[in-house]
């Protein structure tokens with residue numbers, strides 16, 4: 001990290017940027033990963049770089065859905081591995097859920113790199129490895145359509161942070177409950193997923209872990225009511241209202 005004071009207002013954001021730049025040099029990330037990260041940064045800035053009320057609502061619904069799931073799967077791409085591998089592995093352990101590598105820009109080298117990151121973070125069982133069996137997800141083509149038979153293929157609930165719109169749509173079309181974490185409430189992924197958490201993946205996953213321990217004692221009907229009462233579109237609209245308020249305030 002270049003000389004950067006912890007008192008700098010963007011300190012946390014700059015730390016993440018540095019982490020991403022290093023990971024890119026190490027070949028973990030796709031060429032466009034830093035662009036995707038920059039888009040996320042812009043939305044995070046506008047949203048105050050904090051977890052807002054709509055995100056807390058969706059985190060609660062997502063946690064309830066994950067607790068109700070029979071076969072929950074946590075899908076990990078390059079950006080998520082670099083920013084949140086330890087938290088994803090912890091979440092997988094407490095649920096329990098399986099972790100599956102799913103890359104949009106899939107190459108055997110990157111799959112191995114992401115696998116290493118997950119292992120270093122403590123993962124013992126990782127699906128979606130290069131040598132693993134897979135079924136193609138209906139409606140998608142190429143290597144990004146890979147779904148492990150014991151993972152995404154038979155999952156009822158899938159957590160897919162920073163997902164691509166086509167894949168989110170294809171998973172919803174297969175009848176799966178798709179939970180995404182995406183700072184852009186207007187993205188196709190955010191708009192088509194079942195539960196959209198408009199927050200930074202680095203803040204959202206620890207909060208899901210916390211929420212799961214709070215909801216752990218709830219009865220099934222109580223968890224079902226939380227999921228049932230959650231309205232994704234209304235919640236996304238609340239995030240968009242926050243952005244509009246920010247822009248209005250700043251435009252004065």
Ligand code: PTJ
Nearest residue numbers: 033036037039040077078103104105162182183184200201
């Ligand atoms: O590792 P791969 O090959 O699977 O590729 C991963 C990326 C992210 C490069 C790929 O899926 C991609 O190009 O994604 P998109 O279509 O650019 O979408 C990324 C979305 O994530 C955008 O809407 C960003 O605003 C959002 N985003 C970026 N960083 C964060 C984020 N959302 C939450 N937390 C972040 N830190």
